Amino acid sequence: MTQYKIPESVLVVIYTPAMNVLVMARTDKPEFWQSVTGSRDTPDEPLLQTAVREVAEETGIDAACGVLTDWQLRNVYEIYPVWRHRYAPGVTQNTEHVFGLCVPEGTAVTLAPREHLRYRWLPWREAADLCFSPSNTEAILLLPRYHQPEIMSAL
Template sequence: MSSSSDVATRPFKIPESVLVVIHTPALEVLLIERADAPGYWQSVTGSKDSADEALHLTCTREVAEETGILIGSPGVPPSSLANWQLANHYEIYPRWRHRYAPGVTHNTEHVFGLTVPAGTPVTLSPREHTAYAWLPWREAADRCFSPSNAEAILLLPRFIAGGAA
């Protein structure tokens, strides 16, 4: 249970994050709907917990927190997480700027892909997300509210063909 004092003492988010496109070998993409913005569908995203947190650890933590998928578990070895070596620098939506230190207006988002077996169970964090869907990659890109997320999903076939994921 959180109170308004918890919100006041919560540290500001670090303006460096990850975007993890979770997909099957058949290019079905997992999308999750935000609890704080119904109709906003996205891949897993999340900020670093500390400035020195390694990006792959941010991915592992965020994927587990938001979907219950454990990188390193049977069927999802650490090698199934691929750093696509892409970064998006974008303006933080005004509705979420209060989560960052005063004056912070932009975020750098590092893009990763995570290959999981078809039928991988998903357990949402109800505090963060209310629904999930596995969609063919083009449909997933069309459903994303974030242009950078949609663009990342559209790159998925290239990364699979290139052996990067």
């Protein structure tokens, strides 16, 4: 039996108190840079748990080392045709839930080699310019609205 992806996912913008953002190049499309993304494992998996799991799987970062916040943003978008085979027949749209994770400067990154080739920490505007996904770009451009320096200064 084929295990299809659930068309509900998280997008996690990982950034530092100085608003440098982690972006990663995809293994299957090296020209595509992105933040952490991933689908729920089960329909009832809490979105916060999905975000924590995906961050750990893709970057090796334990979300407990920083401050993870649900930005209460939802994006519904058309799934790129190149990736539709991962979803049940007839599924063409995904609902994405946006989170931010502020981590200390110098946080180590260990990429999942099946998912990403390389990574960069970039100032937020440069990171936004590099992303291939419009919703990822938009989320990074919203970072100044969600960044909370008073909470992040404890990192």
